[in-house]
Amino acid sequence: MQITINGETRSLAEGLDVAGLVAELGLTPDGIAVAVDHAVVARGRWQGRTLDDGAQVEIVTAMQGG
Template sequence: MSKTITVNGEPRSLPDGATLADLVADLGQPPQALATAVNGEFVPRGARAGVHLDDGDAVFTFQPITGG
């Protein structure tokens, strides 16, 4: 079974049970290089493995903003 989510506005299929950490790994970018939000809620890097993605979820990835 699989589910369909959107990543930065593009549809993507994932296997059931996939987490945000799984998705970030599949994107092929270093996890520390991306900030993530699911359905408009920021998800810290350390919490990604505990966020299970559901059918219809909207995930956004973006470059973290640093500086002072």
């Protein structure tokens, strides 16, 4: 399936959920937020929130600074 992550189209395995995507991208779950098709997905729902072909995913990383 193909999904768009932060504006970049990628091919991924069917049936992947948000938790699996975060792991596949090598990201640490702490300090990030994920939205699928313009709706934020609570971290407690990452497992089981499968991604559909054509999904639009935005991953935002919290940063310190000022």
